[in-house]
Amino acid sequence: SIVPTTSYLKDNNNKQKKSEHDIKKLIHSTKVGISLVLVSLLYILNPLFDQVGENAMWAIMTVVVIFEFNAGATLGKGFNRGIGTIVGGGLGCLAATLAQKIGGVGNSIFIGSSVYILGSCATYFRFVPRIKKRYDYGVVVFMLTFNLVVVSGARPGLKVWEIARERLLNILIGFIVAICVNLFVFPTWASDELHDSLVERFHHLANTIQGCIEECSKSVKEKENQPDTSFTVCKSVLNSKSKDESLANFAKWEPWHRKFGFSYPWEKYLKMGEVLRELAALVLALQCCIHASKKPTESLKQCETIGSKVVWTLREVGDSMKQMRKCEERDSIIAKLKTTREELSLVTSTSMIEEFENDERLAIASLVFLFMEVVEKVGELVIEVGELQDVAGFRTRVTPVSM
């Protein structure tokens, strides 16, 4: 039969993905180790240490803190750290020089109040949603640097500007080491991860709907014996929002990626993720429905044909996303989904439903209704995908289609 084969393929696919991910983790760990050794050379090699001295610790700190799993996160953190250090250090130096000029008790009061005011304001600033989303780490670094630099104004005779310059230089070294190793040695891209996870969700939902159709023709006993794995797929799709948002955020920092390039419409991915979540909620309700219906509902043959059309559409659209080609047959798909929906409402005209018992009848009617809603949502999704493909400039490929 076809079911064990697909589930075998699925298992195999999952295993392969898992081992791929494990290899990526190993590579990442090795990369971190290498960068740390590189940056430790500032301490270990005498000629280098004579140049930078104790300040080499700032280079080490930078590497540990900004080296993240994917390129976008590392770039974003590095950029935040750089800007935060420059602005915080500059302001701090100014305040410190001023404090040194004031001298006496005024010096301490000036430093204390500037620490208080900038610390509070920066913390409040971190609550602004736009800042929190992309520049949170930069503001923290700003606070830290400003504070560390301004207090040195309390020590008369300290060459504030020189210290700041040397620390900045070391942070720059750490930044360069981290970025080079992260981006040029087997890089992991957030943009790839977001793209793949979106494509995967199309196929996951398609499989789940197919599972629903197969379940329709089973008896209650068979249903009870079966493990309840299909719910988990829908739920993982439903819980994808926060991961999507952070990945999209990182992807925006990756302008050098071969596939996606500058100003790629990542916002559209978030929108599509939203529609996929709505679809998942409907599929979840559909599954509830099927679990509630007690008899095999084989008489709804039409439902099956229509369901498999929906499954086909989801897979087709998912594949076109995966290959980043335009889904040429988009308009015809939408038209077909529309007729599908109408057919579905005809299926249930009068006689069909009357066959069932009272309690059963409700479940069947809802089943059909929810299927209609699913068809509509898939149509919405196809439109959304089409818009992305237009905006992102996917290439076209003409293929003969049969639905």
Add this chain to the structure above:
Amino acid sequence: SIVPTTSYLKDNNNKQKKSEHDIKKLIHSTKVGISLVLVSLLYILNPLFDQVGENAMWAIMTVVVIFEFNAGATLGKGFNRGIGTIVGGGLGCLAATLAQKIGGVGNSIFIGSSVYILGSCATYFRFVPRIKKRYDYGVVVFMLTFNLVVVSGARPGLKVWEIARERLLNILIGFIVAICVNLFVFPTWASDELHDSLVERFHHLANTIQGCIEECSKSVKEKENQPDTSFTVCKSVLNSKSKDESLANFAKWEPWHRKFGFSYPWEKYLKMGEVLRELAALVLALQCCIHASKKPTESLKQCETIGSKVVWTLREVGDSMKQMRKCEERDSIIAKLKTTREELSLVTSTSMIEEFENDERLAIASLVFLFMEVVEKVGELVIEVGELQDVAGFRTRVTPVSM
């Protein structure tokens, strides 16, 4: 009428909540400012500076990095930083002393390879889900401290143990300042936030279901003129998972909280959040249904009564959660929900549905079916709440109830 009044109250309530949250933000910002000034005194006041010297920067760094919005996050980060520093510093000192004893080229090789091995292993360790969830920051600090300390082994004659001791002392000072200010000056508790947000969701879903019932009796025109706010409530409930998890994680660090105390069953909150999300998915489908039905469905009067029972149950259970008292009438609620469900299936027996047109009939049937599913899910929720109330030892209060 009652609708404008409730919406007015809701608006007022939201405004109050918003301003409360704004005040909390302001207080938090002020607290950060105060802690920074306190810790900067190590630099500013001469007698203190003579004691700690340049190492005071570690105290400042600790305050900036561990001071978080709620007490649990601050405690967790502080604890992680402390343990990470102690373990990393200890191991680093050992390795550095060993390296100093080896001397020559062997010294550099030993330091380089220990940096590489511990850096890679710690990074790989960060991928373990349990570690990632609670101790991620601790591992980062471990890596950083080990690295900073071990490289000083490359400089012969450096008193490694003394440097480590002084840095640890300063980190301790920073930790104490941050914890004291965070916990003893108007603290914000993650446990409160999680508890309140859960209670809020009960009421939000109750309001949404009430909105559904009211919508049933409206014509299409009225529906179209209305802003589509109800979907957003369900979606915010659906997207609550990651926030719940991080709050529960923080709440576990807050054993000193007056209301909750040690080993409070936060896992149950996550379980309840899951059921609430399933309920929200059903309510979302219900809303789709209502939007699809074209005529006012006033004839389903029974649906209305039953719906309001569900709303009442959700509110009652939510209130009992809010006041942390046992919902005494739990068993009677469950029994009533069961009869409600049976009534609901009778509602639709034969004659009822026949009145409607073909297309309409489907929507109505699904409406009733989904209502039944909602009733069942609410029953599940009541059981879940009951279990929590038993485990957490909520107090009892006998009140006469009428449903």
